[in-house]
Amino acid sequence: MKSPYVLWIEQQAPCNEVHQCICAEGYQLLHAADVTQVVSLCQDYKPALVFIDSAMVQMALPDLVALVHRKLPAAQIISMVDSNQSALASETLQSGAIDYLLKPFFASQVKTSVRNATAMSAGLKDLVAVSHASRQILQLANRAAQTEASVLILGESGTGKERLARFIHQASDRADQPFVAVNCAAIPEHMLEAMLFGHNKGAFTGAVNQQIGKFEAANGGSILLDEISELPLPLQAKLLRVLQEREVERLGSNSRIKLDIRVIAASNKNLRSQVEQGLFREDLFYRLDVLPLSWPALRERRDDILPLAEFFITKYGNGKYRLSRDAADVMLQYNWPGNVRELENVMQRALVMARGIELQVADLNLPRCHPQAAAICASLLKQSKQNAEFDYILDLLQKFNGHRTRTAEALGVSTRALRYKLAAMREHGVDIDALAS
Structure with missing residues (x-):
């Protein structure tokens, strides 16, 4: 199997x-000294990780980051900026970078970045994240995974909080240990304590056998307490003690079991608001809220919609089906109140209803969008198509070494029309001077 690639974009070779360092981590290193090489290497090798130096003079760093992000939406991009360029570092994060290194840096810091990227890629096997918003959260989650701190995941129902929790587990040193998920809202209240902490034989009526609890089952690994806001207050106090003491007692037992465990909690409610209303213990909240992550709703990460649809088509349709263009457009316009869970259900239904290999709008059976929401979605779709057109023009300019007449001929438009398009691209912040002449 071929080694993955790391692309290093700097005027001088690293x-x-x-x-x-990079080769020792199992990657092949590619070097690009100008924009022409950047575009070529991105197309030919599809590097998984890209380092971009701020000293590149052909294009402003945020624009270069945006260009690489368009070419390689799944790649992890790390900018390299001087220690006095904090504003520039922030701009690169907005343009598609997931992290940055402050110069001068040590080779060991590059090695850490590569290892984090490897861990993040390993955790992405069953998690679709293409949009910049998703990848930013995953970068934070990946950092959290390298620590032992508790993580609190907040987000609407159906966004995929459990998948994010599994990603944290898989990216951590505990990946080969148990991952135990507990839905606190799905277990009857009178059974919760025994379910979480376990019980001995005869601890209560019906306890005919000894039973280990979820905490004990997850020992050495990670436990997800999903919908933790549903825990009754008395049980919250007992949970707090378990987290503080790092040990658990089974019901009906006086012996304590030491725990080596990472706790991940999740909720679709604002826990801070729950604390203010007296519905959730403040001390437990602060015990859990060490590394908070807010997983965005699907409507806030629209670039994930079609990749997720393709993922579910492959999962449930064995890759035999595809979305029609009209169906894809409708999916991008829809607001997805049920988030990823709703999208998964829609794709399963569409595969059942499909009369051919191409899924049509009727197969989706989606409700109509609210007019205001539809207008917003249509605007986003228009912007997405415009970005695709800009990318195509940039590719042609690159191919013809900036020759406008040949580019116009390839586009099938006049040179004057191309000038108008280039002017529009400049107005939208696309730096074409390095490519067009």
């Missing part, structure tokens, strides 16, 4: 120490 030093030998950096080169050795």
Whole structure:
């Protein structure tokens, strides 16, 4: 199997120490010194990780980051900026980078970035994240995974909080240990304590056998307490003690079991608001809220919609089906109140209803969008198509070394029309001067 690639974008090739670090982590290193090489290497090798230096003079760093992000939406991009360029570092994060390194840096810091990227890729096997918003959250989750701190995931129902929790587990040193998920809202209140902490034989009526609890089952690994806001207050106090003491007692037992465990909690409610209303213990909230993550609703990460649809088509349709263009447009316009869970159900239904290999709008059976929401979605769709057109023009300019007449001929438009398009691209912040002449 071929080694994955790391693309290093800098006028000078990286030093030998950096080169050795990257190769030692199982990657092949590519170097690009100008925009022409960047575009070519992105197309030919599809690198998984890209480092971009702020000293590149052909294009502003945020624009170059945006260009690479368009070419490689699944790649992890790390900008390299001087220690006095904090504003520039922030701009690169808005343009598609997931992290940055402050210069001067040590080769060991590059090695850490590569290892984090590897761990993040390993955790992405069953998690679709293409949009910038998703990848930013995953970068934070990946950092959280490298610690032992508790994580609190907040987000609407159906957004995929459990998948994010599994990603954290898989990206951590506990990946080969148990991952136990507990839905606190799905277990009857009178059974919750025994379910979480376990019980001995005879601890209560009906306890005919000894039973280990979920905490004990997850020992050495990670436990997800999903919908933790549904825990009754008395049980919250007992949970707090378990988290503080890192040990658990089965019901009906006086012996304590030491725990080595990472706790991940999740909720579709605002826990801070629950604390203010007296519905959730403040001390437990602060015990859990060490590393908070807010998983966006699907409508806030629309670039994930079609990749998710394709993922479910492959999962349930064995890759034999595809979305028609009209169906894809409708999916992008829909607001997805049920988030990823609703999208999954829609794709399963469409596969059942499909009369051919191409899924049509009628197969989706989606309700009509609210007019205001539809207008917003249509605007976003228009912007997405415009970005695709801009990318195509940039590719042609690159192919013809900036020659406008040949580019116009390839586009099938006049040179004057191309000038208008280039002017429009400049107005939208696309830096074409490095490519067009």
